[in-house]
Amino acid sequence: xxxxxxxxxxxxxxxxxxxxxxxxxxxxxxxxxxxxxxxxxxxxxxxxxxxxxxxxxxxxxxxxxxxxxxxxxxxxxxxxxxxxxxxxxxxxxxxxxxxxxxxxxxxxxxxxxxxxxxxxxxxxxxxxxxxxxxxxxxxxxxxxxxxxxxxxxxxxxxxxxxxxxxxxxxxxxxxxxxxxxxxxxxxxxxxxxxxxxxxxxxxxxxxxxxxxxxxxxxxxxxxxxxxxxxxxxxxxxxxxxxxxxxxxxxxxxxxxxxxxxxxxxxxxxxxxxxxxxxxxxxxxxxxxxxxxxxxxxxxxxxxxxxxxxxxxxxxxxxxxxxxxxxxxxxxxxxxxxxxxxxxxxxxxxxxxxxxxxxxxxxxxxxxxxxxxxxxxxxxxxxxxxxxxxxxxxxxxxxxxxxxxxxxxxxxxxxxxxxxxxxxxxxxxxxxxxxxxxxxxxxxxxxxxxxxxxxxxxxxx
Amino acid sequence: xxxxxxxxxxxxxxxxxxxxxxxxxxxxxxxxxxxxxxxxxxxxxxxxxxxxxxxxxxxxxxxxxxxxxxxxxxxxxxxxxxxxxxxxxxxxxxxxxxxxxxxxxxxxxxxxxxxxxxxxxxxxxxxxxxxxxxxxxxxxxxxxxxxxxxxxxxxxxxxxxxxxxxxxxxxxxxxxxxxxxxxxxxxxxxxxxxxxxxxxxxxxxxxxxxxxxxxxxxxxxxxxxxxxxxxxxxxxxxxxxxxxxxxxxxxxxxxxxxxxxxxxxxxxxxxxxxxxxxxxxxxxxxxxxxxxxxxxxxxxxxxxxxxxxxxxxxxxxxxxxxxxxxxxxxxxxxxxxxxxxxxxxxxxxxxxxxxxxxxxxxxxxxxxxxxxxxxxxxxxxxxxxxxxxxxxxxxxxxxxxxxxxxxxxxxxxxxxxxxxxxxxxxxxxxxxxxxxxxxxxxxxxxxxxxxxxxxxxxxxxxxxxxx
Numbered sequence: 070x071x072x073x074x075x076x077x078x079x080x081x082x083x084x085x086x087x088x089x090x091x092x093x094x095x096x097x098x099x100x101x102x103x104x105x106x107x108x109x110x111x112x113x114x115x116x117x118x119x120x121x122x123x124x125x126x127x128x129x130x131x132x133x134x135x136x137x138x139x140x141x142x143x144x145x146x147x148x149x150x151x152x153x154x155x156x157x158x159x160x161x162x163x164x165x166x167x168x169x170x171x172x173x174x175x176x177x178x179x180x181x182x183x184x185x186x187x188x189x190x191x192x193x194x195x196x197x198x199x200x201x202x203x204x205x206x207x208x209x210x211x212x213x214x215x216x217x218x219x220x221x222x223x224x225x226x227x228x229x230x231x232x233x234x235x236x237x238x239x240x241x242x243x244x245x246x247x248x249x250x251x252x253x254x255x256x257x258x259x260x261x262x263x264x265x266x267x268x269x270x271x272x273x274x275x276x277x278x279x280x281x282x283x284x285x286x287x288x289x290x291x292x293x294x295x296x297x298x299x300x301x302x303x304x305x306x307x308x309x310x311x312x313x314x315x316x317x318x319x320x321x322x323x324x325x326x327x328x329x330x331x332x333x334x335x336x337x338x339x340x341x342x343x344x345x346x347x348x349x350x351x352x353x354x355x356x357x358x359x360x361x362x363x364x365x366x367x368x369x370x371x372x373x374x375x376x377x378x379x380x381x382x383x384x385x386x387x388x389x390x391x392x393x394x395x396x397x398x399x400x401x402x403x404x405x406x407x408x409x410x411x412x413x414x415x416x417x418x419x420x421x422x423x424x425x426x427x428x429x430x431x432x433x434x435x436x437x438x439x440x441x442x443x444x445x446x447x448x449x450x451x452x453x454x455x456x457x458x459x460x461x462x463x464x465x466x467x468x469x470x471x472x473x474x475x476x477x478x479x480x481x482x483x484x485x486x487x488x489x490x491x492x493x494x495x496x497x498x499x500x501x502x503x504x505x506x507x508x509x510x511x512x513x514x515x516x517x518x519x520x521x522x523x524x525x526x527x528x529x
Numbered sequence: 530x531x532x533x534x535x536x537x538x539x540x541x542x543x544x545x546x547x548x549x550x551x552x553x554x555x556x557x558x559x560x561x562x563x564x565x566x567x568x569x570x571x572x573x574x575x576x577x578x579x580x581x582x583x584x585x586x587x588x589x590x591x592x593x594x595x596x597x598x599x600x601x602x603x604x605x606x607x608x609x610x611x612x613x614x615x616x617x618x619x620x621x622x623x624x625x626x627x628x629x630x631x632x633x634x635x636x637x638x639x640x641x642x643x644x645x646x647x648x649x650x651x652x653x654x655x656x657x658x659x660x661x662x663x664x665x666x667x668x669x670x671x672x673x674x675x676x677x678x679x680x681x682x683x684x685x686x687x688x689x690x691x692x693x694x695x696x697x698x699x700x701x702x703x704x705x706x707x708x709x710x711x712x713x714x715x716x717x718x719x720x721x722x723x724x725x726x727x728x729x730x731x732x733x734x735x736x737x738x739x740x741x742x743x744x745x746x747x748x749x750x751x752x753x754x755x756x757x758x759x760x761x762x763x764x765x766x767x768x769x770x771x772x773x774x775x776x777x778x779x780x781x782x783x784x785x786x787x788x789x790x791x792x793x794x795x796x797x798x799x800x801x802x803x804x805x806x807x808x809x810x811x812x813x814x815x816x817x818x819x820x821x822x823x824x825x826x827x828x829x830x831x832x833x834x835x836x837x838x839x840x841x842x843x844x845x846x847x848x849x850x851x852x853x854x855x856x857x858x859x860x861x862x863x864x865x866x867x868x869x870x871x872x873x874x875x876x877x878x879x880x881x882x883x884x885x886x887x888x889x890x891x892x893x894x895x896x897x898x899x900x901x902x903x904x905x906x907x908x909x910x911x912x913x914x915x916x917x918x919x920x921x922x923x924x925x926x927x928x929x930x931x932x933x934x935x936x937x938x939x940x941x942x943x944x945x946x947x948x949x950x951x952x953x954x955x956x957x958x959x960x961x962x963x964x965x966x967x968x969x970x971x972x973x974x975x976x977x978x979x980x981x982x983x984x985x986x987x988x989x990x991x992x993x994x995x996x
Contacts (some may be wrong), residue, residue, distance in 0.1 A: 192689075239701045
């Protein structure tokens with residue numbers, strides 16, 4: 070099974086799959102032994118190959134081949150099987166849905182809400198984010214980096230851009246509550262009223278989440294305030310996140326006034342699993358200040374830089390599924406990457422565990438978007454840590470390394486989970502969560518190059 | 530004699546308060562030995578050697594000479610327990626043989642032989658001992674034993690009753706738990722948590738227990754949870770009844786927190802929206818496509834299951850929908866060849882009826898052969914035809930832009946809205962797949978059929994797919 074193979078050979082096969090010339094020279098590059106070996110056992114490599122062929126068939130409108138491969142996949146995939154089979158079932162669903170879509174508009178990913186997904190309660194969500202260290206890794210690394218960066222400042226303002234509904238903050242508030250300083254540090258957290266339409270979904274509005282945080286902070290004797298930045302207006306129900314005007318508007322709201330930047334506060338911008346929803350297509354953005362071609366993602370980073378935060382933390386998934394990837398390479402890359410959480414869940418939850426199924430189903434939702442859609446409707450545009458580092462550098466940010474204490478904390482955290490989880494520190498200064506050696510999630514911290522001196526004056 | 534943290538379980542960590550000014554309590558750095566002590570460097574082999582002292586009579590090995598001496602008494606052999614004289618014996622400290630290790634330097638040597646042995650094992654040794662409950666691994670057996678004793682016992686308990694094994698998950702839960710909302714005015718956390726934090730003696734629970742529904746397949750599951758999730762048609766009526774009786778409403782999901790074990794599944798049903806039936810027509814195609822192709826005895830999926838499965842071509846639901854219509858069954862797509870169970874069919878009974886087959890009955894090779902034969906066997910079964918779109922002509926449209934959403938029913942170009950365009954091809958793709966040279970990528974090669982089937986076997990595969 071591929072699971073074992075991955076453990077022994079960390080370099081995934083996808084690198085070979087993405088090379089189209091591999092297939093034009095069939096005799097030499099796909100030796101008979103390899104292909105026969107693959108097809109003789111229904112393992113991850115075989116499934117990957119089948120998905121590859123299905124994807125290329127769809128790309129080239131070869132309906133027959135697509136149909137046939139789907140039939141084979143249908144008999145291989147299993148929602149209750151091993152991780153590769155379970156993953157394959159979500160891929161097949163996405164491919165089938167893509168192939169049979171009659172009228173895209175009715176099944177598109179509207180910004181208003183995601184159809185058919187369960188809404189969790191806030192305590193369920195708290196359990197969800199701790200099922201595997203996927204999110205907790207980023208929380209821990211970022212929170213520690215934030216605490217290091219704001220030490221000495223009397224007031225902190227965090228602009229939180231994430232998809233996990235503030236699950237990151239209780240531990241930060243708790244840490245602030247433990248600090249023996251008096252007077253206690255004042256914390257303020259701001260979120261946007263808009264959130265990318267992706268699971269996990271909550272059954273209460275973000276204002277209520279904030280209220281609970283306020284209660285908790287009071288309980289811990291931490292002066293705390295929570296506010297929601299209204300990015301409404303044109304962004305109402307009908308507006309989808311597929312039009313450029315949406316992003317134009319969103320970015321126009323990210324200024325010092327709307328964010329309520331306060332000169333007395335240390336500003337932190339925390340971006341967790343969120344940056345991938347800002348398009349990275351190279352187009353000229355109306356918000357771009359420079360004449361060059363910038364993507365919305367670049368423009369967004371530029372705007373953040375202008376807010377002069379004393380720290381910017383970014384956590385996201387370490388895989389390249391951006392605007393430039395074609396369907397086939399996306400399918401392969403996505404399959405190899407999404408295998409990671411599936412395999413991790415397999416190691417400690419039974420095959421019929423409702424939590425596991427729900428977690429996998431949410432990943433399936435992402436797969437459906439990644440594989441089933443093109444263009445602006447494909448909102449999941451993952452970018453690897455390496456590429457992000459280069460982007461940040463290009464936009465004038467300087468990397469802030471994580472302290473040794475932070476690295477230790479993260480290690481302790483991972484020790485408490487299953488033994489397949491690991492962590493590495495790469496040369497760019499980022500921390501990367503690994504599962505059996507494969508990169509899963511990266512965490513990085515930056516400051517804008519031209520940090521104004523008034524920030525330094527705030528230090529007590 | 531104990532030197533700082535050199536011996537004993539390193540996880541206990543209750544050392545003297547460090548003089549350092551940081552808020553965190555830190556242990557004294559292990560390995561800050563007496564400057565006058567004699568430094569001894571043992572080889573890895575010596576350190577790992579377990580039973581160096583062997584009885585000459587019965588060959589039983591012992592780690593320490595003292596133990597061997599005591600054992601010799603049993604053989605009526607002369608024995609001698611050497612008293613450790615504090616005057617002459619110089620204090621000994623030991624360095625770690627691993628060059629990269631921080632304890633390799635004499636300045637950081639450890640003072641206890643047992644300590645250096647354990648250190649070497651822990652840090653540089655292979656972790657052979659694994660905890661059953663949490664899969665943590667240990668190199669030293671005593672560490673493993675010590676961990677097993679406390680694994681799952683040190684727990685954080687929220688006032689709502691849920692138990693956590695890790696502090697961060699406990700804190701996160703605590704922040705949002707309803708129990709907190711009720712007691713805003715209470716005294717600060719420190720005192721309250723101190724009492725709650727260590728609940729020794731609690732049996733270990735797999736995290737997080739609140740969300741778990743049916744613990745094991747063989748237990749009779751709570752009726753609500755599992756009946757609701759079944760896909761088998763005869764259970765659907767139960768679902769309807771259940772939902773009606775619990776008067777599901779959006780706020781019922783709040784109940785989840787107060788009484789986690791009761792009808793929470795039904796509560797969730799209400800909060801999830803009903804899946805539309807827009808996909809049902811297309812999915813029916815697949816049902817019939819796949820069903821018809823399996824006329825042979827060896828591939829006999831349960832057609833009912835398949836129909837149900839494909840009726841929900843729309844994104845999957847975790848929980849069944851409120852509307853009990855047939856098109857809203859929340860089942861997962863596709864199963865292995867010979868089973869019809871749903872991933873949401875968590876009912877113990879159902880699972881016994883449909884034991885999951887992890888591997889399909891056929892190999893990939895056989896499946897591909899079968900797939901190639903589908904076309905020949907069922908010429909009318911075309912994906913696009915089944916969708917209700919009949920086309921007489923083909924207008925290839927290779928772009929898949931969403932702007933083209935024209936739905937043309939008869940004739941004309943089939944849905945570019947299908948996202949496919951009309952690939953009117955010879956259907957040779959599958960053959961190419963089996964031979965390893967997909968024509969889509971490059972020039973066709975006449976390759977030898979790796980499967981030894983020859984071209985003839987696939988000759989008929991193209992007949993059926995005329996678009």
